[in-house]
Amino acid sequence: MEAMTMSQTVDPGAAAAGKIVKMSSRGTKVFYGEKRALHGIDVDIYRNEVLALIGPSGCGKSTFLRTLNRMNDTIDICRVEGKLMLDDQDIYDPKLDVVQLRARVGMVFQKPNPFPKSIYENIIYGPKLHGLATRKDEFDAIVEASLQRAGLWNEVKDRLLEPGTGLSGGQQQRLCIARAIAVSPEVILMDEPCSALDPIATAHIEELIDELRENFTIVIVTHNMQQAARVSQRTAFFHLGDLVEVGETEDIFTNPRDERTQGYITGRYG
Amino acid sequence: MTDIVANPIAANTGFHRTEAAEKRLRRRYAAEQRFKIYGIIAITLAIGMLVLLLFTILRNGVTAFQQTAIQLEVTLDPAVIDPKGTGNPADWDRAAFQDLVHDALYKEFPDVSRGDRRELRRMISPVAGVFLGNQVLKDPSMLGQTVSVWLPASDPINQIVKGRIDRELPEANRPVSDQQLAWLDQLRERGDSKTIFNSTFFTASDSNYPELAGLWGSVVGSIFTLAVTLVLALPIGVAAAVYLEEFAPKNKFTDLIEVNINNLAAVPSIVFGLLGLAVFLNFFGMPRSAPLVGGMVIALMSLPTIIIASRAALKAVPPSIREAALGMGASKLQTVWHHVLPLAMPGILTGTIIAMAQALGETAPLLMIGMNAFVTAPPTGLLSSSSVLPVQIYIWADAPERGFVELTSAAIMILLIFLITMNGIAIYLRKKFERRW
Numbered sequence: 047m048e049a050m051t052m053s054q055t056v057d058p059g060a061a062a063a064g065k066i067v068k069m070s071s072r073g074t075k076v077f078y079g080e081k082r083a084l085h086g087i088d089v090d091i092y093r094n095e096v097l098a099l100i101g102p103s104g105c106g107k108s109t110f111l112r113t114l115n116r117m118n119d120t121i122d123i124c125r126v127e128g129k130l131m132l133d134d135q136d137i138y139d140p141k142l143d144v145v146q147l148r149a150r151v152g153m154v155f156q157k158p159n160p161f162p163k164s165i166y167e168n169i170i171y172g173p174k175l176h177g178l179a180t181r182k183d184e185f186d187a188i189v190e191a192s193l194q195r196a197g198l199w200n201e202v203k204d205r206l207l208e209p210g211t212g213l214s215g216g217q218q219q220r221l222c223i224a225r226a227i228a229v230s231p232e233v234i235l236m237d238e239p240c241s242a243l244d245p246i247a248t249a250h251i252e253e254l255i256d257e258l259r260e261n262f263t264i265v266i267v268t269h270n271m272q273q274a275a276r277v278s279q280r281t282a283f284f285h286l287g288d289l290v291e292v293g294e295t296e297d298i299f300t301n302p303r304d305e306r307t308q309g310y311i312t313g314r315y316g
Numbered sequence: 317m318t319d320i321v322a323n324p325i326a327a328n329t330g331f332h333r334t335e336a337a338e339k340r341l342r343r344r345y346a347a348e349q350r351f352k353i354y355g356i357i358a359i360t361l362a363i364g365m366l367v368l369l370l371f372t373i374l375r376n377g378v379t380a381f382q383q384t385a386i387q388l389e390v391t392l393d394p395a396v397i398d399p400k401g402t403g404n405p406a407d408w409d410r411a412a413f414q415d416l417v418h419d420a421l422y423k424e425f426p427d428v429s430r431g432d433r434r435e436l437r438r439m440i441s442p443v444a445g446v447f448l449g450n451q452v453l454k455d456p457s458m459l460g461q462t463v464s465v466w467l468p469a470s471d472p473i474n475q476i477v478k479g480r481i482d483r484e485l486p487e488a489n490r491p492v493s494d495q496q497l498a499w500l501d502q503l504r505e506r507g508d509s510k511t512i513f514n515s516t517f518f519t520a521s522d523s524n525y526p527e528l529a530g531l532w533g534s535v536v537g538s539i540f541t542l543a544v545t546l547v548l549a550l551p552i553g554v555a556a557a558v559y560l561e562e563f564a565p566k567n568k569f570t571d572l573i574e575v576n577i578n579n580l581a582a583v584p585s586i587v588f589g590l591l592g593l594a595v596f597l598n599f600f601g602m603p604r605s606a607p608l609v610g611g612m613v614i615a616l617m618s619l620p621t622i623i624i625a626s627r628a629a630l631k632a633v634p635p636s637i638r639e640a641a642l643g644m645g646a647s648k649l650q651t652v653w654h655h656v657l658p659l660a661m662p663g664i665l666t667g668t669i670i671a672m673a674q675a676l677g678e679t680a681p682l683l684m685i686g687m688n689a690f691v692t693a694p695p696t697g698l699l700s701s702s703s704v705l706p707v708q709i710y711i712w713a714d715a716p717e718r719g720f721v722e723l724t725s726a727a728i729m730i731l732l733i734f735l736i737t738m739n740g741i742a743i744y745l746r747k748k749f750e751r752r753w
């Protein structure tokens with residue numbers, strides 16, 4: 047059974063297409079106390095691609111996402127087994143520096159959570175922390191570049207010193223994205239980044255994700271099938287802690303191999 | 317019966333419009349009405365008590381801010397004041413001033429016989445010479461001249477003028493004789509007696525004479541003591557709260573610590589006083605009555621309050637802020653230091669101010685370490701003997717002289733003003749920084 051899941055989930059076509067593996071997971075199991083939330087996840091995440099994680103509520107999408115930058119460490123009862131790699135580095139190697147890992151693997155959360163400080167300070171917090179810049183003009187450049195990338199520059203360039211919490215929800219989320227890319231990460235993890243936003247803000251962020259793909263590798267959790275179809279190149283379907291199926295987004299949506307996947311995307315449950 | 321079981325909801329159609337239902341509704345309204353009335357009665361009672369308390373204090377205390385004074389023409393004879401003739405105030409005969417005051421009084425009433433002079437002397441405060449001496453010290457050019465000065469009347473006269481002693485009482489029942497009353501009326505007629513603002517109350521320290529007693533010494537003592545408390549309790553309390561809330565593993569041991577901290581907050585303050593007596597004074601041999609020791613004892617007492625308030629403030633910082641910082645690659649310490657603590661600070665400060673207000677009113681533990689000493693000067697350092705506001709009130713409340721009754725109430729008013737100010741600051745901080753995220 048274990049072996050079968052494995053052969054199903056690792057996407058055979060992709061490796062052949064000459065894509066570079068940025069992150070990979072082999073047999074990842076996550077426990078919350080005694081309860082197992084993930085039953086062994088095998089998946090590769092390719093560079094400069096968007097991988098969408100879909101699946102019904104409570105199936106472990108967020109849990110998996112958070113193992114990728116060890117945000118699970120903050121939960122006392124959480125335990126992770128398996129092998130997770132970033133390039134050729136073991137993420138759960140005890141010698142690995144979590145701070146550096148999180149600088150390389152950034153995260154955008156479901157609810158926009160800017161710091162209750164100015165927009166400017168929100169952006170430079172990460173660069174300052176990691177010593178990316180030291181001079182004022184360097185910081186200024188980072189702020190402008192990140193906000194440009196996040197498509198927020200024109201809206202806020204005159205109010206950089208106003209609090210980030212004073213922006214609208216969609217602007218706040220873009221600020222969080224700008225904040226994440228300001229530290230020049232290699233991978234960006236997004237947990238339902240649009241769930242609190244209206245369709246226009248959502249479209250804005252989807253566009254942004256597509257652009258960001260040029261420079262970053264992105265993993266996005268979404269409950270919105272259309273969104274997964276629009277922004278991702280590959281899609282992984284989770285169900286009850288199992289990774290049921292992963293493949294080219296188009297294949298998953300037009301020609302799912304597993305009937306659970308089919309049931310979910312056609313809206314029979316979830 | 318069977319169809320009720322089969323469909324209990326359908327069977328109840330129209331249930332809410334039956335008479336029984338309406339009766340239930342009326343009963344419910346009546347119960348709510350009754351409860352509201354209980355609440356209003358309770359609040360009225362509470363407010364009534366408070367008003368009564370404040371009114372009593374005010375009525376007893378306002379007169380303390382006034383002092384009856386008598387105007388006298390005092391001849392400041394250098395030969396009497398400075399018998400050594402050095403011109404150095406340190407060599408002055410301080411007791412001579414009182415004699416000069418008496419001489420001036422005799423001149424005011426030239427026809428009083430020698431035998432009645434004793435009674436006449438009791439019109440003026442026995443420490444009027446101290447006031448006179450202070451005035452001359454401030455302006456030595458007065459020496460050798462005859463000046464007209466306002467000097468405090470004696471306590472009984474003061475109380476009569478302010479109406480705190482009824483002059484209609486039979487002579488045997490009041491501390492002022494008919495003769496003295498007559499003199500007083502004469503003085504008043506001539507405009508040589510009036511009530512003036514009692515600035516001594518704010519500038520002097522404790523004294524055996526109510527007209528010479530003031531709060532300044534104990535206010536300074538309270539400030540010193542609270543400063544020690546703040547410097548010790550705030551950093552220790554916040555550090556403990558941050559550790560327990562953000563870093564400590566959640567296990568049986570930390571649970572035990574938490575329960576114990578909560579219990580410590582309820583320990584009677586006198587116990588802390590005994591602890592201070594046993595540990596700081598007897599074991600470490602620290603000085604008695606010192607603001608340093610008082611501050612340390614009260615710091616022990618305030619710690620649980622500050623820790624509990626700080627933990628609540630830290631808990632109120634939304635986890636999303638922590639996640640944001642951690643997600644940016646901040647370490648746990650950086651997350652706390654850069655984000656959580658600044659956001660929790662208003663709450664922590666509010667808790668601290670309330671703890672300080674509590675500490676300001678604390679009396680029992682300070683009595684245990686000897687802060688009820690009779691101290692006539694403000695403390696000059698953390699180790700010098702000192703009193704504090706509430707202890708001063710306690711001492712005055714015990715004093716036999718009539719004048720201390722009004723001083724006690726006035727001191728309570730000052731203490732309440734300090735407390736209200738501190739709580740006001742706490743409320744202001746809380747309102748100002750409420751939920752910024």
Ligand SMILES: Nc1ncnc2c1ncn2[C@@H]1O[C@H](COP(=O)(O)OP(=O)(O)OP(=O)(O)O)[C@@H](O)[C@H]1O
Binds near residue numbers: 107
């Ligand atoms: N902190 C936690 N402590 C205990 N159990 C948890 C914790 N977080 C998640 N779980 C459990 O792990 C399982 C997976 O949760 P997860 O949050 O990963 O689901 P999800 O796929 O992200 O769901 P959703 O779409 O609703 O966000 C759930 O059964 C959940 O109850």
Ligand SMILES: [Mg+2]
Binds near residue numbers: 107108109237
């Ligand atoms: Mg989730």
